[in-house]
Amino acid sequence: MSATTWAWLVLLLPLLGSIAISLGFRVIPARVAGVIGTAAIGLAFLCAVAALLELLGDEPESRHHASTLWTYASAGGLDIDLGIYVDQLSTFMILVVTGVSTLIHLYSFGYMKSDEGYHRFFAYLNFFVFSMLLLVLAGNFVLLIAGWAFVGFASYALISFWYRRTTATKAGMKAFVINVVGDIGLVLAAFLIFRELGSFDYATVFEQAPEVFTRGEWTITAICLLLLVGAFAKSAQIPFHTWLPDAMEGPTPVSSLIHAATMVTAGVYLIARTNILFYLAPTAADIAAFVGLATLLVAGTIAIAMTDLKRAIAYSTMSQIGYMIMGVSIGAYSAGLFHLMTHAFFKALLFMAAGSIISAMANRQDIDRMSGFWKAMRFTSLMLLIGGLALAAFPLTSGFFSKDSILAYAELRGGMYFWMAMGGYVGAFLTALYTFRLIFRVLPGKPCEEAQHLIDTGELYHGPAINPATEELEDADVGFPGEHHHIAEQSWPMAVAMALLGVGALFAGLVQVPGVDNVLFGFLEPAFHDSPLAEIHPSVGAEWRGLAIGGAISLLGIATAWLLWARSPGLPAAFRQRFRPLYELAVNKWYFDEAIDFLVVRPALAIGRFANSTFERFVVDGLVTGTKETVGGASGLVRLVQSGFVRSYALLLIAGFAGLALYFLLSSS
Amino acid sequence: MSIEWYIVLSSLLFAVGAMGILLRRSPVVILLCLELMLNAGNLALVAFSRMVGNQEGQVFALVVMVIAACEVVVGLGLIVAIFRRKLPLDVDELRELRG
């Protein structure tokens, strides 16, 4: 079978899984639904591997295939096919998406076991994976937009999964609305592309773009800026990032799947996919790089101040995606995607470990209450440590290689990109700092009440079911989290998933060690051969110098964290006192929510209120009532005709016939 | 006789049939008036067929007869059904269509 056939299978399996679970939820037992969902994604992963093998059988330069199932619409020069585009980039993406998703399904299999909405969860989860695969496999912009919007919906459904929690539904709406803003950007960009190039098809667009546009022309810049709106909204970059921390209201596997490993990388994928357009629009690419840099720094500072375990990790996700966006925008396509892959491993792992700890804490997420989990949960702690090390770019872990390959590239391009690389190193320090802040707060020390309970009895602490955001009590009905969660130590699917991810987080970086091997870049690079930026390669020496600096910064950050939160715990409080405004800024997330509230939400509400009180009452009501009266009067007239006498109907018929004949006679003479 | 005469006669018969449908209330007579109109059409068809010297118009007239036969069968079936249910055989009393 050809690579495209396998790719269609990759797309089909999660869809089938989703349909099967959602249609059969009355007859399928809960465990079976989990098995179906996990198996669908697992098989999709195997198909993705098969597609990769097929692709490797081709010459590196001809490893791209388009395949069309049927034509959606064909009118007036507009041809929209249900077609996929399989090349190195999309194959890489489906491998990452299906691979990590399989493990997350496996984890959810254990984690969600006691939740009443088990079927619903797996149906959503499979649908989400389908949407994401559609997004990365799409062969034209229309299908891309479809996948993009599906992902937005799936994200909404999963964040609001516990739909009786007001905070969760609000967070879901927030995510959905911000994502729709991104969708609009993407749609407008597609319109512009169609206007200029007359096609939605990737192959045509990327082939013709260099001929139609001159570099730096305003149209292509506008297209790229609109694409960026979509990419930023999906990838939670400033100023569209506020939904991501709130999205932590969803179940932890969701945070792990969507908000770490797959969905938020869509923006990175989009920029990498349209790399040729961004090459033609250097201004837009620079803006993207700056936004990425700003996001990684801002999110890093916020993560230091967060006391909610999941939200802190969410901000670190934003920060890491900032690296990727910066990378793919300045031309380090392969490096950005490399970081995407390693990040998928270690961030999914971190969330899983966090989920396990949150379970042990009876759903509380406040790190101020946590301590001493090293003694209570050895395996989870180990995994948290591995994930943390990889995130902090500890030497020889996966994050170490991927992050520094972006920064080395930026350094090489020189000029302002050199300063971006410097900003990236600052971000790397922040990363190490906030990661190990979490680890030093949670793992060592005297076990807290919940951890002690686990050590003493070997069972989970069962606190009252509360909403971690508002501390309100909830009953554990279907719209709320189930009463019992499961921790990795006691559930083999969760343990297996975490162990595999742990291996990936530690060793995935070894596929791309400068001067040693070149597996990943060698595979990916031909996909970007159109862009001259992909020709730039840092020398091996420069890369190792960057790695050395990165490793040193990482160790420095970890040491600082140790000093602040493990050795002398009084220091942070002193800092807080001393630099209160700075701390306030960070703890309030740089007031982004408030700024958006002030700049966007309030004016919109004011307009809405005006519309409601004035426009609605006089104009709309007038129109509506007027229409109603007109229709009512007219139908009263017509009802007179409906006498029920068939003969009078016949009379009208013949009168109409006579009238028509008269008209034709008059008009023909 | 020139064809004009036949055509005028046909229009006249058609008009009389239409008038009958509008005037009469017995469903049987309404069916008869429908026959009148169909036959007026037939006469026109045959007359035109003669005018152009082509027999195909006559075939159409035959098909019209078939249609008329079908209509009679169904119409009379309806009348019998109405009668058996002891409903009044008067189109003005069957007013369920009133809006």
Add this chain to the structure above:
Amino acid sequence: MEEILFFGAAIGALGGAIGVVALRNPFYSVLALIVHLFSLAVLFLLLSSAFIAAAQVVVYAGAVMVLYVFVVAYVGGTDESAWNPIPGQRFLAPLLGIAIFIELAIAVLASSLLALGTDGPEVKAGFGDPAAIGTLLLEKFLVPFEASSILLLLAAVGAIVLAGRRVPEGASGAGSPGTPRDSEPGDPAPDAHHAEVPIQ
């Protein structure tokens, strides 16, 4: 000779038609229609359409009219009452009839069909005879011919479904009409042994 025949037949056809509309008793209306149909057959003969004329007499004036006579006899050919619930209908209907007649006449006579004023072209001896029409029907118009036969079959089945369903016996004696509205036309017969009764 031809003129005499035409006017005679035309008067017969018109008189029959007016009789159908004007006679109060449906039975007489049917008889008037038979007169009308015979006159039409004569007109068809004048138009050298022998086969149509024959079919008219045999199928129409024969079979179809017999059906009418039977049904009228069955439902009872009583006079229409003078009750007229629709005001204006009696006045508007003739008006419309006249309007349609005038319009149709103008439409045809004022058209540019030059051959209208002629007797039509000379035709061969076999024009309109059964052999010619039969050849046309079975060769050129085979599909419409078959289609109309299917239509006839459907109509026959439909008539049986419509009229043949027996009304529940408990409501009235066998053979006489049932109580009104206690059984809608679509209702299945309540008992299996109630045989389907065709209309004739």
